Ligand SMILES: [Zn+2]
């Protein structure tokens with residue numbers, strides 16, 4: 001088989017490979033293994049069976065999603081900005097119509113993701129728009145074989161004017177959040193898991209591993225707190241949901257509650 005792109009049918013993680021022996025995201029403790037063995041989809045198979053859509057969830061903020069769901073079913077965020085558009089996280093797959101829509105909106109100047117569960121088809125965005133900056137925190141570089149990181153970083157990286165990446169670790173070693181100081185938003189990766197009913201957030205929690213309900217340690221929670229406490233935000237965006245109900249005070253209250261007791265996964269009611 002020639003070198004090409006394959007998606008894990010279980011989690012949606014893409015690999016640039018000729019015959020993926022397994023999926024590094026599914027073999028990791030933070031995801032479940034498929035019940036019936038490995039199944040990898042070629043890019044053509046995914047293209048033939050999936051489409052998607054984009055919705056402007058707030059002025060200049062677009063959410064790209066893939067239908068039917070592929071893998072974890074994430075959301076790719078696109079911030080349309082005069083200084084150049086920024087994409088954070090990626091949809092599991094972009095149809096040609098979705099890519100055309102991004103081009104009509106001005107393409108992509110800078111591209112980044114919080115951690116492997118948000119990578120989606122980031123490789124498509126790099127291949128199509130060739131943004132000069134593709135930023136991933138250095139501790140997660142081993143998971144980026146489907147695309148090319150041009151801007152690895154340590155603690156922080158200024159991705160674009162008013163947009164700063166902060167390494168938070170915890171859930172994934174190289175997990176990072178993106179703070180938008182102008183719009184007061186925190187793209188929080190999987191620092192927070194938000195449960196929603198019909199688009200309204202009901203509960204928030206923090207985990208090391210969602211499927212197995214493994215809690216974070218106090219040290220990991222304290223580091224989350226230390227990083228986000230100085231940041232001004234009144235909405236969070238995970239790789240899945242937009243949660244305009246969760247601002248800095250709520251996010252800190254979730255962490256403080258978890259820090260006040262022995263480590264255990266608990267959903268904080270809003
Ligand atoms: Zn997988």
Ligand SMILES: [Zn+2]
Pocket residue numbers: 115117118171190
């Ligand atoms: Zn995750």
